[in-house]
Amino acid sequence: MDPVIVVGAGPVGLALSLALARHGVPSVVFDAGDGEVEPRAARTCVLRPDTAAQVAQVFALGGARWAAWRIERRRQPVRRVELDADTSPVHLQQYALERSLRAALERESLARIVTGARLDELEQDGRGVAAHTRGPDGTWWRGSYLVGCDGARSTVRKLLGVRFPGRTSVERHAVAALRVELPWDGEALLHREVPGRGDEAVARPLPNGVWRLDWLLPPRGELVTPEELLDRIRGTLTAWCGEVPPYELLDTGVYTAHQRLARRWRAGRVFLAGDAARLLGALGTQPVDEGLRDAANLAWKLALCWHRRAPEELLDSYGAERRGAVGARLRALDQALPLVRGSGGLRTLLPGGSRGRLDLLTDGHLGRGPLGAPPRYESSPPAPDEYTVPGAVEVGTAPGAPVVDVPVTALDGTRERLWQRLGRGLLVLLVAPGTQVWDSRHWLSAGLMPQLAAVVERLPPAAELLVAESYPGAAAHTVLVIRPDGHLAAALPGARTDELRACVEAVRGAVARGPAGDGKGDEGGEGGEKRGTGEDATGPGTGRSGRPADRP
Structure with missing residues (x-):
């Protein structure tokens, strides 16, 4: 198949290309510039701990972790929040992140960055996408999918005719x-x-x-x-x-x-991500972190469809999940801004109003609460429900929420943290107390392991089996199914073969939700847009010119 075309060589586009390469999918990145990254020291980004951990799998992230978050008013201390390796964000210059991502991509045989490539025309049909870049002669590129990561003034969004209200x-x-x-x-x-x-x-x-x-x-x-x-x-x-x-x-x-939110994040085989899809940043909210979450969410879904291991309907869940999560974040900002920045009025009538302002300001910067906490994807199409997996159990992580970074052991005896194993395929985690004490060769043939290993090996998409000594809220022999972007799909009581397979089928979008398959709904957030139709302002499956994308 043709590579995925990524328009935009900022942090989101580079991270998406790198994630696709890790999933075995080739990509071409259009860089409208000359490939040089301007070293602006005052342009920085704050990455939440889970986002930073996934980026750090590929290269040494660097950056500074904060020992604490202090709040003072006039000359008086008001609050001090202690932070550690599990709770402190990572603060670094954006140019340092971009340079590291570029260096990592240069080592990837499946990724290619094309400098001086300015998109000016876009067409698509049921087989792929054709993109034209400006130049003395002009160049047409053929791709399987195209993702617009080209910033607030996105050319891709404009070519699709997608509104950007806010x-x-x-x-x-x-x-x-x-x-x-x-x-x-x-x-x-x-x-x-x-x-x-x-x-x-x-x-x-x-x-x-x-x-x-x-x-x-x-x-x-x-x-x-x-x-x-x-x-x-x-x-x-x-x-x-x-x-x-x-x-x-x-x-x-x-x-x-x-504050802006694109009306639609998908039009057929074309997607929006990062600032091309939404704008935020008030009250300490972090646009780069949100963009990297877009890339992590979309990459594994594109990879499954590119390898033909999942139906195209799985791609609808990208907008349902990420647009829905960002829409909720923007609604929380709309509610918080009058309380934090206003004066008098209703705010003075709220009990503990001053404390509420400080909490809201802290939430955005530290990744907590509605302004900063990682999203939970609990009702999107890939989330197994009670009809798909009737035997699911509750653990300390809610379904659809990011998993906790516990120590894990792989079948080859490698011991790491759970977040270090994310980003390649599905993870199946068995909670087995005592396994850290023994060498892996002693427990590979004991208890549930032989049966579970055999099932995981035959799962339709690639999956890796890991073992943890414990997991918050999980009983012994609980099995957790974890998506490549680190969100929990479901927890099962032991190696229940049929339920494990059903859970994986749901994650890859191969089963309908609910008793009548009616759980697909509209794409998350405002607007009530159609999902998966491939239609935009110019009609189904076409670019701005309306011509079919049948170029070689």
Whole structure:
């Protein structure tokens, strides 16, 4: 089959191409630039622990983990949240992430980056996609699928005629990257009403003694001059350190957060991901992390369909899950912004209103609550229900939620953390107390292992069998079926062969949900869009020109 075409060489497009290669799917990445990554020190991203762990499988991620999250108001400490390796996000410059992803892709024989490739025409039919890139002669490319990861001004989205409604400039920040020594070594700070400044500032550590500082601005205020920014830097450092300490100014900028959600994330064989599909970023929400979740969700589904191991209907679940999750995040932001940024009114009548604001500000930055916690895919088509797997049991992780990163042992005796095994295929995890004490050759032929290993080996999509000493809320001999993106499909009481197979069939979209197969519903979030029809503003299965994509 033809490769998958990925339009856009930012973190999301590069991560998607890399994930596809790990699933054995070739891809071509269109890079509209010259392949050089601009080193902007003030342009950073925060990755949740589970996202960072999956990225770190491929290369040394680097970045800084925070020892704590501090909140101060004026000169008084308000709260301090202790963080550890399981709860601290990873903060790094976006250019460092992009360079590492590019380097990893250069080692992949199944991936290719084409520089200077600007998409200007798109066509599709039932067999694939044709994409035309600008140039002196122009070039047509043939792909099996195409994914638009080309940012907020996405050409792919425009060619599909997909609407992008939402709100503009809901939050605005002045940003600076400094090399400086601050009083809180390795701790991030949210400071409300900075003395002498009267505004809100956030300080987040980066590697090598660098800090990113953010100052909240009026959403639609005047331009920030270099002199005004320097005044903010000096005034804030004086408030924190008693005087202006020695510092090196590395980079500055103004960051504006918008809220938008594309009406549809799929049109036939064409998909949207990352900023092309949605915009967020207010109250500490993390667009790069959300984009990497888009890539992880879509990659394994595209791979199963590309290898013809799953029906095309499985691809409908990408929009149902990711658009639904981001839509919920945006609704939570709409509800939180008046409470956090407003003054007076209903907020003053809410009990514990001040504490609620601090909780909401913490949630977005630390990946907690409705503003930051990883999504739960509990009712999408790949999620087995009570009719598909009637014997499922409850464990500490709800169905559809990300699994806990417990120590695991592979059949070859390799011992790692669970998140380190994600991203290649389905995982089947047996909870077997005592297995960590013994060498794997002693328990491979004992108890449930022979039967379970035989079943897993014959599953239609590739799956790996792992063993864990324990798992939160799981009894001995519980079997967990885990999707490649780390979300729990179901937990079963032992090696129930038929139910395990039924669960895997549901995950790959090969069975209907519910007693009458009526669980497919509309694509998640607002808009009530049709699912899986391959229709857009120009009609079924065509590009903007309406011509069939029959090029070689």
